[in-house]
Amino acid sequence: MVTIRVFVHTVIAYFLVSCVVIFFAIPAFILLCIPSRFWYDSKIIAWTMCTFYKMIKKSSLTPITYTGIENIPDEPVVFVANHQSSFDIPLLGVLAQCQPHVWLAKHELMNTWLLRFVLPRVAVLVDTSTPRRGMATLLKVVNLVYNKKLHVMIFPEGGRFVKGTIQPFFGGFVILTKKLNRPLVPVYIKGVDKVYPPDSWWVYRQPIEVHVGKPMYIQENEDDESFKNRVHQWFVDQVH
Numbered sequence: 001m002v003t004i005r006v007f008v009h010t011v012i013a014y015f016l017v018s019c020v021v022i023f024f025a026i027p028a029f030i031l032l033c034i035p036s037r038f039w040y041d042s043k044i045i046a047w048t049m050c051t052f053y054k055m056i057k058k059s060s061l062t063p064i065t066y067t068g069i070e071n072i073p074d075e076p077v078v079f080v081a082n083h084q085s086s087f088d089i090p091l092l093g094v095l096a097q098c099q100p101h102v103w104l105a106k107h108e109l110m111n112t113w114l115l116r117f118v119l120p121r122v123a124v125l126v127d128t129s130t131p132r133r134g135m136a137t138l139l140k141v142v143n144l145v146y147n148k149k150l151h152v153m154i155f156p157e158g159g160r161f162v163k164g165t166i167q168p169f170f171g172g173f174v175i176l177t178k179k180l181n182r183p184l185v186p187v188y189i190k191g192v193d194k195v196y197p198p199d200s201w202w203v204y205r206q207p208i209e210v211h212v213g214k215p216m217y218i219q220e221n222e223d224d225e226s227f228k229n230r231v232h233q234w235f236v237d238q239v240h
Helices: 004-032 036-041 043-059 088-096 113-122 131-145 172-180 224-239
Strands: 064-067 078-081 101-106 123-126 151-154 184-190 208-212
Touching (some): 036 113, 078 172, 088 101, 088 151, 088 184, 101 113, 113 123, 131 172, 172 224, 184 224
Parallel strands (some): 064 208, 078 151, 101 123
16 A cells, blocks of 8 residues: 555655756757767766766665775776666666766667667667677677777666566676676665566655675686676675
8 A cells, every 4th residue: 555655755756857857858968969979988978977867866765875886996897787677777877987888778678769869879789689689789889998988887687677586697798898808897786676666656765775896807717608607696695
């Protein structure tokens, strides 16, 4: 049963989110009209996205705790996080700390005119319909990011899952970590499913925890599958 407190909290949260979206609508449209090749070198765009993440995060009116931020190296990294809700995007995005970054997103998300306009400008679309197309996407990311101070943001489960378990990982992040010769920073997000339950309009005031793990590196003589399993096991360990 929904209480008056939940009702009021939901109304205020949605009102604040709407205000943030309206506030950013015009500048966002202007920035989105800039050719994508200029996006990832722009400090102004990175700052704008960072500010948007922070304001959306605050609009949830829920307590959010970050631990382990000191684990993020002072260099471009590959951020890897579990995925429960679209709210994970600002929660992970703020960890880029207003530095340029690129998201990886599923090609299947291009199902509305708005996303078809926005996504290609803020993310590299991953086509996993065939191994060949998937590899082509990864090579595109490597070419885009190589020798640039760009963070890469990935949800390796390939979708949103709220069952309280970590789903199997796609292995694209392993290839990127190896090709780019960068540290991987794992980020475990807990509690989003209680704030934004699936298939529910209501927003609940429940604590959210974001735990940033220590950087992980592919070890000498460690194959791709072993590294993927080691990263996946880190997330499994956080659940328990």
